[in-house]
Amino acid sequence: MxxxxxxxxxxxxxxxxxxxxxxxxxxxxxxxxxxxxxxxxxxxxxxxxxxxxxxxxxxxxxxxxxxxxxxxxxxxxxxxxxxxxxxxxxxxxxxxxxxxxxxxxxxxxxxxxxxxxxxxxxxxxKSLISLKAMARTLSKDPYGYLIELSNTEYQVIPPDPVPLFLQDILSQFECIFQEPTGLPPPRAMEYKIITKEGTTPVSVRPYRYPHYQKGEIRMIKEMLQAKVIQPNNSPYSSPVILVKKKRWLLAFLHRLSSTKQGYGARQVSHSCNW
Incomplete structure (x- = not known):
């Protein structure tokens, strides 16, 4: 006291x-x-x-x-x-x-x-201690804690300016470097998976995702809002598969179409690394 x-x-x-x-x-x-x-x-x-x-x-x-x-x-x-x-x-x-x-x-x-x-x-x-006294105490006792509390301020550092030799290229192809806001442009030939007439969907059990993968699935909602993908209601399988590698591999299943030609139902995926 x-x-x-x-x-x-x-x-x-x-x-x-x-x-x-x-x-x-x-x-x-x-x-x-x-x-x-x-x-x-x-x-x-x-x-x-x-x-x-x-x-x-x-x-x-x-x-x-x-x-x-x-x-x-x-x-x-x-x-x-x-x-x-x-x-x-x-x-x-x-x-x-x-x-x-x-x-x-x-x-x-x-x-x-x-x-x-x-x-x-x-x-x-509570009392102040000089740096000399603190050094003397720590020299005699091999164990100690030094805690410093201070107000911190942060400053937003602007990004590095683009080099001059790249500015013309970036300006010329500006549309390429923008965030995508829609599906790719129509192609001359659309990719299809041909199935035989009367083929029924393959019985595939629901693929349950553990809780720690829910954050990765959140990207689906963001990509739908950006309109870079569209809803897939394919009866053949789940529309999304997550594969654990060095980084998450997000795979989207293509819609299967039924025609009179082909070799039966097949499952093909389009992959994106995240």
Whole structure:
């Protein structure tokens, strides 16, 4: 839980940490405010980041103000990162019975016969880190995540201009390069499949398509709207066959015509690669 406080007239960010055995104060804050220090036996502290810090001094009788609450404690000066002061078990065990709601970040306890209440500042839960500090942390820990969030903008890039030597050709044959909007022009000879008189359609069971092929069949509707194909109601077989190759092969069955000549019913397809 982080709260805003002050030491004298200097605003500080205070972290109330159940995992800290002692109270700590940022060494840069001690130097800038001229807080007196006393030499002590060398000690080592393992920080929450996994780093180990060593110290040889202590700041005694530092008064920390948390709103209307005045706390006088001894602090060990160390490099603390995003917090200026850490209140650990050294202070918490002096409070006796406390009522803490970590979700709402509130703490209540009795001081001199009255209930004191500390409310955490949720906005202090996020802090900036310098690139140098991040590189130092990643060099000691082989695992880490770097996530960058930013606003993205896109710009429509116009297509490359057509080379000059192709512009005349494209202009001359412009109709060829347009999207088709109808059936091919009539031919001198139409293709037919000749069947014998009295021939009946071959019995072919319905060809069911799995769900993942429905997207390919959607092209039929688009081609009908463009009028590049026309409806086929041939009784001989399904009008469309999908063949799985490197790309989908879409096959359209030609209409069969019945005449007095020929060799019986045959199934012929016209294929398009998609």
């Amino acid at each position: 982080k709260v805003r406080g002050a030491i004298g007239s200097q605003p500080v960010v205070t972290l109330i940490d159940l995992g800290a055995t002692h109270n700590f104060i940022a060494s840069h804050l001690v130097a800038s405010m001229g807080i007196s220090i006393d030499e002590t036996e060398p000690y080592g502290v393992r920080m929450g980041t996994g780093d180990s810090e060593r110290g040889t001094s202590v700041c005694k009788g530092v008064v920390l103000h948390l709103k209307e609450l005045h706390i006088t404690e001894d602090f060990l000066p160390l490099r603390l990162g995003s917090s200026d002061v850490i209140l650990g078990m050294q202070w918490l065990e002096t409070l006796g019975v406390t009522k803490t709601n970590w979700k709402e970040q509130t703490m209540e306890f009795e001081v001199n016969g009255r209930i004191a209440r500390i409310e955490g500042d949720k906005s202090l839960g």
